[in-house]
Structure formats: structure tokens, C-alpha cells
Amino acid sequence: MKNGKDLWTRRRVLSIFIALAFPLGLAFCGPSAPVTVAPGAEHCEHCHMTIHDMRFHAQAVNQHGKIRHFDSIECALAYQKENAGSVTALYAANFLHQGTYLTLLGAGEPAVIIQSSKIKSPMSGGLAAVRGSDAEQILVKFGGALKTPKEIQDSGAASGTGRPL
Numbered sequence: 001m002k003n004g005k006d007l008w009t010r011r012r013v014l015s016i017f018i019a020l021a022f023p024l025g026l027a028f029c030g031p032s033a034p035v036t037v038a039p040g041a042e043h044c045e046h047c048h049m050t051i052h053d054m055r056f057h058a059q060a061v062n063q064h065g066k067i068r069h070f071d072s073i074e075c076a077l078a079y080q081k082e083n084a085g086s087v088t089a090l091y092a093a094n095f096l097h098q099g100t101y102l103t104l105l106g107a108g109e110p111a112v113i114i115q116s117s118k119i120k121s122p123m124s125g126g127l128a129a130v131r132g133s134d135a136e137q138i139l140v141k142f143g144g145a146l147k148t149p150k151e152i153q154d155s156g157a158a159s160g161t162g163r164p165l
């Protein structure tokens with residue numbers, strides 16, 4: 001009986017420790033991104049355009065916790081391709097829910113990327129990030145297709161030039 005009780009106590013202590021340590025770990029060790037920024041407050045790290053349309057805002061975090069901002073998903077993916085070793089997390093604005101972000105790389109709710117010529121993104125790539133559960137609604141409204149980050153990088157859309165597609 002004693003052993004059983006000790007085990008229970010140890011489990012309980014462990015679970016309390018995990019419950020306390022997890023948020024602390026996030027606060028002190030994890031990236032502070034994604035952050036929300038005001039329209040016009042940041043420039044795209046890749047193409048240097050001012051970021052106005054926050055529906056397409058993307059951000060990358062490097063191994064030092066520094067955040068880089070992008071005006072479009074293709075610019076963020078181009079940056080990731082060029083800095084593959086140093087980018088530890090990549091986030092894209094949720095096209096449907098302003099001020100919230102989805103994850104292209106790292107922890108968090110994964111983004112589904114839709115490419116449609118009817119989505120008027122800053123760099124003309126027509127790329128928008130949504131939740132998986134919202135993808136069908138967007139495809140019905142705008143047409144287009146689902147794309148993976150790798151497909152976008154391999155297609156040349158995320159080339160190093162920063163040119164519109």
C-alpha cells in the first residue's frame with residue numbers, strides 16, 4: 001500500500017511540476033512570435049515593401065529569437081529557403097481572422113495554404129493561409145488549389161528575386 005501511495009504522490013508532484021513548468025518554459029524559452037503589428041509599421045525582409053495588408057503578413061523567427069516580417073507568404077518562404085539553417089519558426093496571418101496567426105514551421109495550429117488568382121495578395125502570388133477547417137469555404141469562394149510550402153518554394157514563386165509572380 002505504501003508503495004502505491006508513494007507512486008501516486010510522485011505522479012501528482014510530477015503533474016503539478018509539468019503544469020507549472022510548461023507555461024514558464026513558453027514564457028522564457030519559447031519564441032515571442034507571432035506578434036501583431038500595425039499596418040505600415042514594418043517592411044518586408046525579403047522585398048522591402050511596406051507591409052499594409054495584414055491578411056498576408058508573415059513572420060519568421062531565427063535561432064536567436066529575432067522576428068523578421070514579410071508582406072506575403074511567398075516572401076516568407078523565399079527567406080526560409082535562403083536561411084534554412086537559421087529559421088526556427090514561421091507564421092502566416094490567418095486570412096479569415098485578422099490578428100491571428102497560423103504556423104508554417106514550428107509549434108502551433110498548422111496553416112493550410114491556398115493559391116488562387118482571385119486572392120489579391122501584395123506580391124501577386126495569390127497565397128492565403130487558413131485553418132484546415134476553413135479551406136473548403138475559401139476554395140468554393142475563390143477557386144484555386146491547396147499548396148504546400150515546399151511546392152511553393154520549388155515552383156519558383158518563392159525565388160530570391162522578390163519579383164511578383
Ligand SMILES: [Zn+2]
Binds near residue numbers: 046047049070071075
Ligand atoms: Zn515581400
